């Protein structure tokens with residue numbers, strides 16, 4: 472058994488009301504922020520039972536009380552909605568298991584914060600899109616997720632990471648990272664830095680549209696990576712959206728754009744061979760179709776118009792976040808090697824460049840999908 476960062480698994484086993492005898496655990500490697508483990512148990516009647524255990528990254532999420540208050544509120548809302556619609560809340564929504572002391576997370580003797588969540592049985596996640604249909608199914612899942620939260624009381628949500636997709640504030644952070652040059656590396660990525668700074672004006676577009684009242688702020692997921700959807704093993708439909716840490720007031724466009732950034736890239740987020748990086752128009756179309764089909768009726772004209780731009784902006788934002796973190800000495804994103812964030816930044820910027828070339832085609836695809844859907 473590899474317990475990784477868990478020095479005192481016994482403390483955790485004691486803290487939560489697990490059902491059965493602990494038989495083992497393994498780590499789930501995906502996700503750049505929290506550490507995730509699957510804990511395995513055998514129940515009294517001999518059944519196999521699993522739970523997800525996560526160590527909350529408190530460097531990133533400074534206020535775990537507020538974070539968990541959001542997640543508990545959102546998951547309870549989702550469970551109610553799923554049940555009302557005749558679905559299975561245990562498969563179609565997450566559920567937070569409270570610690571025995573009544574708190575939604577447990578603080579161990581080293582001051583680490585742990586939370587426990589239901590494991591979605593007979594499901595799988597994808598690290599890369601394997602077919603247009605996968606991505607279409609992911610779009611439907613995120614679109615549906617947005618609909619289920621449309622009547623969630625937005626004012627009750629805490630901003631778990633302030634200005635998360637505020638691209639003006641993101642570029643200000645990036646410039647600060649360049650100026651501070653904490654790890655003494657800025658001179659190794661001058662071309663990439665210039666590429667970002669040349670696009671500074673882009674960072675104000677959506678922010679200004681919000682200020683002008685042209686884009687509505689809604690409850691959004693804000694981290695719509697493909698691997699944040701669980702797919703059903705039998706039907707391959709997206710059944711459950713996970714990783715709810717950044718469910719906050721945001722724009723539908725952030726969710727659309729971030730999905731495209733990750734899933735419509737023909738290469739992985741950390742591909743070293745940039746010739747493999749490009750925007751798949753086939754995948755862009757599949758996602759646009761699924762998203763418009765499910766969430767389209769709640770989108771206004773300006774939101775639909777900005778869909779292609781949002782994909783570019785979210786990719787640029789992620790590029791500057793990775794590069795800024797590289798300059799800061801890899802404080803935020805988990806890395807497997809020292810240049811990992813630089814490599815990730817390069818793929819994002821190469822994808823931005825390709826999206827700029829294909830921008831007219833992306834717009835045509837949005838129009839085509841609208842026509843097909845009679846919107």
Ligand code: GN1
Pocket residue numbers: 501502503504505531693694696699714716717729740789
């Ligand atoms: C992080 O946790 P994970 O791996 O789903 C990050 C996202 C980035 C993404 C880039 C809280 O997501 O914003 O887009 O990495 N999450 C947070 O892959 O910063």
Ligand code: MG
Pocket residue numbers: 502503504694714716
């Ligand atoms: Mg996450």
